[in-house]
Amino acid sequence: MSTDAVSADTWHDYARSQLHPVLEGALHCFTLHGYHGTTIRMIxxxxxxxxxxxxxxxxxxxxxxxxxxxxxxxxLWQRSIAADAAAQGGPVDRFVNIVTCLLEFHTQRRDEAFIALTEIRSLEANARADHIAKRDRQQRLVESVVEDGVAAGAFTTEHPRDASRAVVTMCTSVSDWYRPDGALSSSELAARYCGIALGAVGGHTQTGGPVSA
Amino acid sequence: MSTDAVSADTWHDYARSQLHPVLEGALHCFTLHGYHGTTIRMIxxxxxxxxxxxxxxxxxxxxxxxxxxxxxxxxLWQRSIAADAAAQGGPVDRFVNIVTCLLEFHTQRRDEAFIALTEIRSLEANARADHIAKRDRQQRLVESVVEDGVAAGAFTTEHPRDASRAVVTMCTSVSDWYRPDGALSSSELAARYCGIALGAVGGHTQTGGPVSA
DNA sequence: CCTACCGATCGGTAGG
DNA sequence: CCTACCGATCGGTAGG
Structure with missing residues (x-):
């Protein structure tokens, strides 16, 4: 087969930063002071x-x-569709992979995620529309997986769209409070949030899973 | 009895605005443009x-x-402790009341809640410390209820603090996307979120409840 | 002498 | 990628 053998698990890889030095500096300023509170001279x-x-x-x-x-x-989108595709099993595995992806992104790319969440109102109309479209695309991916899970009998929620939004927002909010020097690592927190998110959509939480004590 | 017969259910009442005209105008500007994007002349x-x-x-x-x-x-704090006290039953009723209170506040006082969530970095050090303390107090109230629920066997979550934070953040995020002219009323959404939040902490969701179709 | 403001403009600084 | 600047506008305050 001529499929790219490398891209399968790249949604886990957060080694390289790949951000232009100016963007790196600007991101740091935006995180501390916000967009309007940051001056060109600070950047x-x-x-x-x-x-x-x-x-x-x-x-x-x-x-x-x-x-x-x-x-x-x-x-985030490229990682999300890779995480979705990497799940070999049914909707539960897809759901767990996507929630894991969301958690890892919002801890490993905390500042980027925080700005993407809080500076929407600072975008000019066209750029804002583009951003909202990308956010909706992300939201719909989660919704479709949850709806598949309900159809398959794996999730029992009566309100798949509300539950999906609740799950996405609890994951994105992680960029608001998570500190890398805290008690939990990115992957430990991701494992816990998979259980919490499964509960939110009415799925079965595997309490005897491979999470270490 | 000499208890205040009026204050029992005031945590539901969002009739009066009670905000100074200057604060009302400023709140509107902050919501649209952010604190640093708002000028004194706009206010x-x-x-x-x-x-x-x-x-x-x-x-x-x-x-x-x-x-x-x-x-x-x-x-929000006064409403939360009133909602907590109004729950006559065990931790499940207290949890449902507090989640309902959070949802109603973040839909009925959407702009206030949004600013309280997104402009923390615009506060000077002392004011920021005060704000964080109030946020933590709110967080601990939910944690204590969830922990009581776990102790009573009503909730099965293995990570009460993480589940509590997930629940609080999914509720506060409502101020980010909820629109009053949308499909769901404040109380309808609150009812749905009670079910989702109960699932998140490993509680039993009452699917045949009094929610109207 | 108080309150609730007003028209005009201050010294500095913003993005570009 | 710098020094030297601009048109305009910032948050805050004067006297009345």
């Missing part, structure tokens, strides 16, 4: 460039925000 | 005052943000 200092140097790479402060947010949403 | 225009008129009531733009956020957190 220049954080990326060790002059003000004019920043404008050599990006035409405006807004373009920097758009680049940060769109790359984050695209990264 | 003055929204509250039909001159700039100097605004400064007669509040000493600074930051003091306006603090007033909006602290009043929101205090309002």
């Amino acid at each position: 220049a200092a954080a990326s060790r460039l002059s003000v004019a140097g920043v404008y050599h790479h990006y035409p405006s402060k807004h373009a920097i925000l758009v680049a940060v947010m769109s790359q984050a949403m695209e990264d | 003055a225009a929204a509250s039909r005052l001159s700039v100097a008129g605004v400064y007669h009531h509040y000493p600074s733009k930051h003091a306006i943000l603090v007033a909006v956020m602290s009043q929101a957190m205090e309002d």
Whole structure:
């Protein structure tokens, strides 16, 4: 077969950062002060460039925000469909993989996820529409898996769309409070959230699973 | 008995707005543009005052943000402990009342809740510490109810604190997407979220409840 | 002498 | 990618 043998498990890989130095500096400033609370001079200092140097790479402060947010949403989407495809079993396995993917992204790419969640109102109309479309696409993926699970009898929720939204929001909110130096690692927290999310959609939580004590 | 016969169910009442006109105008601006994206002149225009008129009531733009956020957190807290106390039964009833209270607040006081959630980084150090303390107090209330439920055998979650945080965040996130002109009313959505939240903590969801079709 | 403001403009700083 | 700047607008305050 001529399928890409490498891409199968890349949704777990968070080694490389792949973000432009200007975006890296800007992301740090945005996280601390918000978009409007961040000045071009802060971004220049954080990326060790002059003000004019920043404008050599990006035409405006807004373009920097758009680049940060769109790359984050695209990264999450590619990982999500890879996680979905990697599940060999039924809707339960797909659900667990996608929730795991959401948790890992919102802990491993915490700042990107936080900005993508909180700076939507700072986007100009066109960029905002693009962002909302990407967010809805992500939401619909979870909804379709939950609806498949209900149809297969694996999930008992009477409100698949509300339960899906609840699950997605509890996962995205992780970028709001998670600290890498806390008690739980990214994968430990992901395992716990799979159980919590399964309960939310009326699935069976495997309490005797492979999670270590 | 000399108990206050009125205060028992006031956690359901969202009739009065009780917000100072300046705070009302500022809240509207903050919701649309964020704190740093809002100018004093926007707030003055929204509250039909001159700039100097605004400064007669509040000493600074930051003091306006603090007033909006602290009043929101205090309002939610008072409603939460009233909802908790109003539950006559065990931990399940207390849990359902508190989740209902959270949902009603985040739909009926959507803008206040949204600002309290997204503008923490715009608060100066002391005000931020106060806000975090109020947020933690709210979090601990839910945790204590869930832990009581686990002790009583009503909830089966193995991770009460993580499940509590997941429940609180799914409820607070409602202020991010709920629209009053949408398909579901505040109380209908609250009823659905009680079922979803019960599932998240490993409780029994009453599928044949009094929710109308 | 109080309150609830107003028209005008201050010293500095923002994005570009 | 820098120094030297701009048009405009910022948060906050003066006297009345």
